[in-house]
Amino acid sequence: MERRLRKVRTTMSIHAHRRTLELLDGEYASIHxxxxxxxxxxxxxxxxxxxxxxxxxxxxxxxxxxxxxxxxxxQHTLLLVVDSGRNMAATAESGTTKSELAVLVAGVLGYLATRHGDRVALLAGDEQRVLHEQEGGSEAHLERLLRRIDEAISVDGPRSSLAQVLETAVRRMRRRALVVVIADDLAYTHDLDVHLGRLQARHEVLWVSIGDADLMARRGDHRELVGVESGIGLPPFLRRDRGLRRAFDEASAERRARLEEGLRSLGIASVRVAEEATAIGTLFRLLERHRRARR
Structure with missing residues (x-):
């Protein structure tokens, strides 16, 4: 079985030249x-x-x-809060699975933390369970966390309940930490606002959305798709309908805008990771944005 951390480090090397990696490393350090x-x-x-x-x-x-x-x-603690509901088993915007991108994001940030002598902990969950991994500072520990994330996300798994995972984080994390939420492209709700507000009052919180796939077949993919949440198929002829495409785009843009507005109102820096190739640069912007906001 391929080691998740080795894949993360390979991706960092492929998709980021040396200067970008050094900047990413420096931005993480500057937070602390x-x-x-x-x-x-x-x-x-x-x-x-x-x-x-x-x-x-x-x-x-x-x-x-x-x-x-x-x-x-x-020594600092990085807490990875990951949505492991079945929505995260869906296809991401780039064509890979959201779970692969979630592991990549968690791996990059966790690797930066361990390089700086910090410790990494994990809370991953859905509507039925919340997995908690205590903090540790070794690469072997980080590898175990990445495997837990990968194994927890399944298309046959329970539905997402990020609010429940965040509520657990509020109760369990007493010591100040850097909390990174890795979630689906979801809608901003009152429950999210309440739990994130309580987290932000005690910790420093960052948010990473994993981008949804383009369901409207604009990249030439005319296969029939099935929603992991509903199990209902979306026929190709509907995905080619211009009016439906327009309505889909407007609804997606409105949902993202509400999420960004809600996070911004709490002072939480956020980014959206759509594909593996741009993940490193996107995470760099997140860390830089967070550092600037703290000045």
């Missing part, structure tokens, strides 16, 4: 920069930085305002 006795490096002063952090001697030598950055001495 804090004041301690461990000096990290110097960087150019930017509006919003604390004036107390300016290194005046280095500034005098370079003629550019430079500030000191410190590495927080404590």
């Amino acid at each position: 920069h804090g004041r301690s006795h461990d000096f990290d490096d110097l960087r150019e002063y930017q509006p919003g930085d604390d004036v107390k952090d300016i290194d005046w001697k280095a500034t005098a030598r370079s003629h550019v305002p430079l500030i000191k950055r410190y590495i927080a001495s404590r």
Whole structure:
């Protein structure tokens, strides 16, 4: 059986040149920069930085305002909250399964965390169960988490209930953590708003949506599709109907806009991962957006 983590690392190498990987690595590290006795490096002063952090001697030598950055001495926890309901077994926008993209996203972020000495934990669930894996900091532990995600998602599995998984995260996570929610292309609901608001009050929360497939056959795929949630087929002739396509596009755009608006109102940075080839760049934008929002 192929190791999930090895596949994640291979994908990172294929789809991101060295500079992008270094930036992704740096953006993850910058989330946890804090004041301690461990000096990290110097960087150019930017509006919003604390004036107390300016290194005046280095500034005098370079003629550019430079500030000191410190590495927080404590170990951090990355909590992966994953929707493992049967919707995540459906086809993603790129043609691969959503579960594969979810494992890739979890693997990339988990790998960055372990590289920085942080610990990774997992909560994955559906309407019938919530799987909890305690935090750990080794690659073997991360491999086990990725396998649990992959094995939990099945087209024959229970329906999704992300609100239930988030409620469990609120109850169990007492110590401050970086929480990354990996979910279906879903609608924003009152329950999500309540649980995310409680999580965001205690932790730092990021959101990754796994993009739905284009059901309207615009890429030349005229197979009959069956919804994993309903089990009802969508005949090819309906998918080619222009009016239905327009209504589908409008409904999808409205659902995504409501989700983005709800997350933005809570101060949660979010992105939508549609395919493996662009996942690395998309995650980089997520980390950068989160870092900028915290200034």
